[in-house]
Amino acid sequence: QVQLIESGGGLVQAGDSLRLSCAASGRTFGFYTMAWFRQAPGKEREFVAAISWDGTTTYDADSAKGRFTISRDNAKNTVYLQMNSLKPEDTAVYYCAARREVRATMTWTDYAYWGQGTQVTVSS
Secondary structure, eight states: OEEEEEEEOEEETOHHHHHHEEEEOOSSSSGGGEEEEOOOSSSSSSEEEEEESSSSSEEEEEETTTEEEEEEEEEEEEEEEEEEEOOOGEEEEEEEEEEEESOOOOOOOGEEEEOOOOEEEOOO
């Protein structure tokens, strides 16, 4: 089992950058595929990005391509989401998620472990 704690959210202006972090407990972090999802008020949870257990493969939503970068440091049990050129439509609660499978997916119900979320608000 793994516990996840996100940090790094905040209020920024359009065009700014933020880096979200997700710290995981446990000694088996390297066995987990990790992902970021987000949920805006009144909307469904949306896939943002995922990364394989060894960090060699990443997957990005169309909305994230060219602006967001997911990465991980298994030595620090941490996964990151670097977000550049933020837009007001990126405003949401961002969640870190984990699944103990080799294959990453874009479906939130495939992930068994979740953090509490961190709020990102982008003003225009």
